[in-house]
Structure formats: structure tokens, C-alpha cells
Amino acid sequence: MNRKVNLLMFSGDFDKAMAALILANTAKEMKLDVTMFFAFWGLFLVRDPASLSTDHKTTYEKMFGMMTPKGIEDLPLSKMNFAGIGKEMLKEMMKDDDTPSLSAFLKGAQNKGVKFYGCKLSMEVMGFKKEEMIPQLEVVDAKTYMEDALESDLQLFI
Amino acid sequence: MNRKVNLLMFSGDFDKAMAALILANTAKEMKLDVTMFFAFWGLFLVRDPASLSTDHKTTYEKMFGMMTPKGIEDLPLSKMNFAGIGKEMLKEMMKDDDTPSLSAFLKGAQNKGVKFYGCKLSMEVMGFKKEEMIPQLEVVDAKTYMEDALESDLQLFI
């Protein structure tokens, strides 16, 4: 049986998403199985910017959908307190260094067969519909996450 | 031997507490053993709002006790940078969706027999007394946490 990595994606931060996707891509290149479970703010990583909709949503859900990041490139940095370091500066430094963009890492994970799980309860609370997410996303409950995590050799809360 | 989950509760955030308590309740329903170890800001989750006191505390400890969240419903959100999303909005969306409150999830974890550990060093630094915490809380050192975590099948830092 393959060794297995399970990443619980809680935060919707650009930099943490970057770290997690680099780990996921690396693990797949090492022939490991990888599951990413997106809950709460983590769901912002797997919204499909081209498929967003306001149909069948409450007023709060519509506001929430409009005010929050519309996709992975739209995520904020986790750090506000390192004076003056913005996402643009980090992106510029990554470009100088030929590091791929965050979308490229996400696309890589999709192509390499990372398993994408979305937390059912979080999606209901936030009013996100399956059709608004990347096509690979499977909507599951916390029990399914737990079973997958317990079988894994490395589990992280990110 | 039962499979076992160990959650190190470091952050004192409303949303992370919610995620962790949903995992803890789910794990208990799956007949897993669950330990939650509360350190640093995580201790705010297990203060008992009805038992707080300022006896035998230094000035800093008194100030600290007064200025910080007095119990689980008092916790802030981890995210300040998704423009305009406040805790009230999230709570409203949870209510629309019939999701139980954070206190209900904590009560559930207490009733289901989750093991509650409090970090001795953190409690000393913050000036929190055992009598001010929920009755289930056992005060232990980092070595006890480590032994419990090493025996577990899933460990997360939250």
C-alpha cells in the first residue's frame, strides 16, 4: 500500500496555500497518495472563479460570496504584521526567482491526481455550491476526513 | 486498543475552536479516543466564565485575565483580513443553517468523554488557576502531552 499524506486546509492564506501545494506536488512526485481536505476559509482555494453564482442563496450568503476571495490568486497573506511586506512584493520576489504561480501549483496538484475533499458543513454554512468549486472537489463530511487522515502517514493542519 | 486522536489547541480563535471541536465530537462518535491539549491562547477555550477570580494574582496577571476572552463564546475570529466578515455574520449564517453553537460543541465534547489537558507552564505564565477552568481540565506538563501525542494515530496543531 502506498504511503499517504493528508492535509487539512483550514486557512485561506496565500502563503500557507503555497506551502501546502508545494508539499502536495512534492508528495505526488514521490508516488505518495495525497488528500487535501478544504474546510472553512480553506474553501476559498478551490472556488472556481469562472463558475461563481448567487442563485438560491440567502442575503448573507450572497454578501459573503462577494466579499471573500474568488479563487486562489485572490487570497491574502497570513501576515499583516511584518511592516510593509505585501503579497505583490512576495510575488515579485517569486517571479525574480522563477517560482511558479499559485495557480500553477494548484493546476499541478489537479493534474497529478491529488484527492480534493470539501467539507460539507463548511460549504453549507458559507453557502457555497458544488457547481461553484473546481470540478475535482468531492463534498464529504468530517467522518470521511477522519477515516482518510487516520490511514495516512503524515497529517497536517494548515 | 482504540485508535486515538490528539489535538494541540494553541490558538484562541473562534473558528479554529469550532473546527477542532467538530473533529473531536466526530472522532468520539466513531469510538476513537480523543485528547485535547490546551496551551497558550488555547486556554481561553476552557476558562469557565462562572469561576473567574483575581485572587493571588500579580498585577499583570489580573490585567491579562480581564483583557482576554472569558470563555469560548468570547473568542475572536482568526481572520481580520477578509473585509467586513465578522463573528456575528458567521454566527448568523450558522444559525440560518441550524449549526449548533460553539458552547454546544464544547458541551458535547465534555459529555462524550474527550480528555482535556491544560498546559502547566502556560497556565503559570498567564496566571490561570485550575479552579477557574472547566472541571474536566487536568493540568499536565509538556512531557505528558508528548507521550499522549506519540501514542496517537492523528495529531494536529490547531
Add this chain to the structure above:
Amino acid sequence: MNRKVNLLMFSGDFDKAMAALILANTAKEMKLDVTMFFAFWGLFLVRDPASLSTDHKTTYEKMFGMMTPKGIEDLPLSKMNFAGIGKEMLKEMMKDDDTPSLSAFLKGAQNKGVKFYGCKLSMEVMGFKKEEMIPQLEVVDAKTYMEDALESDLQLFI
């Protein structure tokens, strides 16, 4: 074979660094093997304040180096939203309680033989050179981290 702990140090926060270094020191006292892998903001923990340089850096890298924490005592707190609690207050409370300083915990980890890994990609993006870091730091790629983590009995993302 020794039981093993692997800590992925992502955040550059004073309080999380404290928690992680207490765990690392405790684990070494229990005769466990410990690896700390420093990536992104976590690299701020292992900059050597006495060895910083601006040689062979781009303008962004120079700015980044100057604007960010110059060593472990320079790190900010993870929490900005507990009204009025600053790092100085926490340090004062630790002093009242005879808790060692963060530098002392780092020195302890260095002396006890914790393995220090620095993320190659993060160092390149941030423009940090090996000579600017603590001497124990070995620069490795994500694959090396992954192998070490998979062999460990406890892995945390901090």
C-alpha cells in the same frame, strides 16, 4: 530505532516559536529524535543576527531582509486581536514566572542536537544565504522534509 518528532515551522511568530521550542527541548530530554524544518516566515527564527549581509541581493531581497525580524527575539506575536496584549507584557509575565527567554530555548535546542533544516526554495525566494543563518542549519528541499516527516511518530505544522 528512536521515536521521532518532526516540526514544520511555517509561521514567524514569537509565541508559536516558544511553543515549538518547548516541545523540541522536551522531546530531546525524552531521548526522542527531533527535526525542525523552517520554511517561509519560519526562517526568521534561524537568522543569525550577527551574520546578516546585503551582498549579492536584489533590491527586493535587500528591502525584505531589512524590514523583517532579524532573529528570534525580534519576532512578533501571532495575536493582534486580544486588545492590548503585547509581546512586552508576555515577556514580563514570563520573567515573573522564571520562564527562560526564547533565545535560551533556541540555544537549548541547538545544544541538545535538534536537527535544523531550512527550506531551499523559501531561502531562494527570500534571498537568505546559508551564511546568514545559525550554523546548525542544513539547507534541504521539500522532498527531504517529506522523507523525514514520513518516518516520524509525531508531525506538526506550526
